[in-house]
Amino acid sequence: MSISPQNSLLQLGSMSIPTVFFNPVQNESIEEQSIIAKKLFQKVVTENSISLEINLPVKVHTGQPGNTTFIRPEFFNGIIDYLEGQNCSPHFVETNMVTGPRSKESTHREVAKKHGFTRIPLVIADGENGDEDISIPVQNGRHFTKAHIATKLAHHKQILVLSHFKGHIATGFGGAIKMLGIGFASRNGKMEVHTKDYTNTQKTIDWSDNKKLYWGDEFSERVAEYALAAVSNKQYIYVNFMTNITKDCDCDGQMMKPIYDNVGIFASTDPVAIDKACYDMLAKREGRKPFAGEHIFSYAEQIGLGSTSYTLIQ
Numbered sequence: 001m002s003i004s005p006q007n008s009l010l011q012l013g014s015m016s017i018p019t020v021f022f023n024p025v026q027n028e029s030i031e032e033q034s035i036i037a038k039k040l041f042q043k044v045v046t047e048n049s050i051s052l053e054i055n056l057p058v059k060v061h062t063g064q065p066g067n068t069t070f071i072r073p074e075f076f077n078g079i080i081d082y083l084e085g086q087n088c089s090p091h092f093v094e095t096n097m098v099t100g101p102r103s104k105e106s107t108h109r110e111v112a113k114k115h116g117f118t119r120i121p122l123v124i125a126d127g128e129n130g131d132e133d134i135s136i137p138v139q140n141g142r143h144f145t146k147a148h149i150a151t152k153l154a155h156h157k158q159i160l161v162l163s164h165f166k167g168h169i170a171t172g173f174g175g176a177i178k179m180l181g182i183g184f185a186s187r188n189g190k191m192e193v194h195t196k197d198y199t200n201t202q203k204t205i206d207w208s209d210n211k212k213l214y215w216g217d218e219f220s221e222r223v224a225e226y227a228l229a230a231v232s233n234k235q236y237i238y239v240n241f242m243t244n245i246t247k248d249c250d251c252d253g254q255m256m257k258p259i260y261d262n263v264g265i266f267a268s269t270d271p272v273a274i275d276k277a278c279y280d281m282l283a284k285r286e287g288r289k290p291f292a293g294e295h296i297f298s299y300a301e302q303i304g305l306g307s308t309s310y311t312l313i314q
Helices: 030-047 073-085 105-114 176-181 187-194 216-230 271-286 295-303
Strands: 009-012 015-024 057-059 091-094 122-124 133-137 146-150 158-164 166-168 172-174 235-242 264-268 311-313
Touching (some): 015 271, 030 073, 030 235, 030 264, 073 158, 091 105, 146 187, 146 216, 158 176, 172 176, 176 271, 216 295
Parallel strands (some): 015 311, 158 235
Antiparallel strands (some): 133 146, 166 172, 235 264
């Protein structure tokens, strides 16, 4: 990890080193964290001379019913204020899960409304049944030649990706990479990534049969390849919230207590760099590996998703 107080992008030979901007968070209020997120987002936009699209999609996780530690929409108010001040008309965008009330658009919308995602419009990108998607080629992958990316995400060239960095039962942890690889996949795509006997006529997954599911490094590689398809020829901005750091994912519909104290909020244009910065900072503070799943970094860099090297600017 290199530290630079000035440059938002350094050149090392023919390789560019992405910048990750960071602001620590301890016990700041929701409003204060919202302002921090806005300043970080604005910094990325300014330093990278990004021209924001008018109808900018804001990719979020609406939170599984019963889960109380997902990143609530109030934390995004500062960013939305900034976007509206730039004459943008942002909208939240989500995709359907494989099972449960968030597996169909109609009931997914009910959950999102209950969880407060009402300030700006919400788009469910893969439609009522999760089968509206576009096949995007996967370059350099060992598992896929194409990925099923939700239609109303695939059509956009620029997206703001808001992620919660926390643990995950299958990948070890989840952040921006997982938000791309699973969060941008249609419901059908999610089934393909997870299950070993996937068919395009499949309706659901038997989560109780672990032998039919991918786990660990192999699953992480599949997620990274789907993430690569999601960013193909696109310009995304990433903001990671490293607060309420739980052992498991926001898709887990139960109350969970954080297993680590808050770290902060991160922002970048590189999904691998931002996740690596999150992981590295937590590992340094705790003096150990905070989660399993580090393999995804080297594989994601190998296939061209992003960089494991970064410049961190606080």
